[in-house]
Amino acid sequence: MDTNILHNISCGMFIVSSKKDRFLNGQIVNTVFQVTNSPVTVAISINKENLTHEYIRASGIFTVSILSEEAPLPFIGKFGFKSGRTEDKFKDVKYKLSAAGTPIVLDYTIGYLEAKVINTFDCGTHTLFLGEVTDMSLLKSGKPLTYEYYHQIKKGTTPQTAPTFIKTENSAPASGVKKYRCTVCNYVYDPRAGDADGGIPPGTPFEQLPDTWSCPVCGVDKSKFVEEITVCET
Numbered sequence: 001m002d003t004n005i006l007h008n009i010s011c012g013m014f015i016v017s018s019k020k021d022r023f024l025n026g027q028i029v030n031t032v033f034q035v036t037n038s039p040v041t042v043a044i045s046i047n048k049e050n051l052t053h054e055y056i057r058a059s060g061i062f063t064v065s066i067l068s069e070e071a072p073l074p075f076i077g078k079f080g081f082k083s084g085r086t087e088d089k090f091k092d093v094k095y096k097l098s099a100a101g102t103p104i105v106l107d108y109t110i111g112y113l114e115a116k117v118i119n120t121f122d123c124g125t126h127t128l129f130l131g132e133v134t135d136m137s138l139l140k141s142g143k144p145l146t147y148e149y150y151h152q153i154k155k156g157t158t159p160q161t162a163p164t165f166i167k168t169e170n171s172a173p174a175s176g177v178k179k180y181r182c183t184v185c186n187y188v189y190d191p192r193a194g195d196a197d198g199g200i201p202p203g204t205p206f207e208q209l210p211d212t213w214s215c216p217v218c219g220v221d222k223s224k225f226v227e228e229i230t231v232c233e234t
């Protein structure tokens with residue numbers, strides 16, 4: 001069974017946020033889809049271990065901020081690879097509160113919607129929340145960030161808690177070029193490509209990266225990277 005076929009299922013990149021009492025949290029979600037149009041309902045899939053899951057359960061409300069292609073990896077990493085249990089994800093992020101007090105991320109956001117949970121479906125590791133949309137608005141023009149663009153152009157990776165995580169994604173590249181993988185988020189530094197967001201030009205060897213360089217996705221330093229097993233081309 002070829003699990004790579006799952007990468008051909010098109011989906012977008014969103015920040016789903018919620019609240020519990022006065023606390024706010026949000027996370028990257030790639031499974032948001034409209035279910036009906038009268039009333040407008042959407043479904044989202046959230047890992048039961050995530051803090052956002054706990055908050056949606058508590059408040060019965062969530063917002064969806066639709067990200068644009070301009071969203072840089074560190075911004076996506078903040079919401080995708082870090083936990084609200086250890087840091088305030090909304091620190092240094094532009095956002096506003098909905099009438100219900102739920103955060104709406106404004107940075108790199110084309111538009112948003114807010115929904116109240118009207119049904120849930122237990123899906124094992126995840127819960128599918130069905131929400132009726134109570135508010136939505138377009139904020140600015142732009143191209144919505146797709147999961148394909150995130151992977152192919154931005155070289156983004158997938159956390160293990162995501163519904164679309166595929167184990168084979170971490171296999172070694174079949175090339176003679178050394179690459180370096182972040183052991184925290186699985187981002188791969190390819191010296192041929194460099195790191196445009198981090199100001200690292202193409203062709204920069206890993207060893208020559210400055211000590212101040214950090215993983216563009218999750219923010220850890222160079223010491224958390226390991227060399228990928230290199231397969232020689234024949």
Ligand code: FE
Binds near residue numbers: 182215216219220
């Ligand atoms: Fe990382």
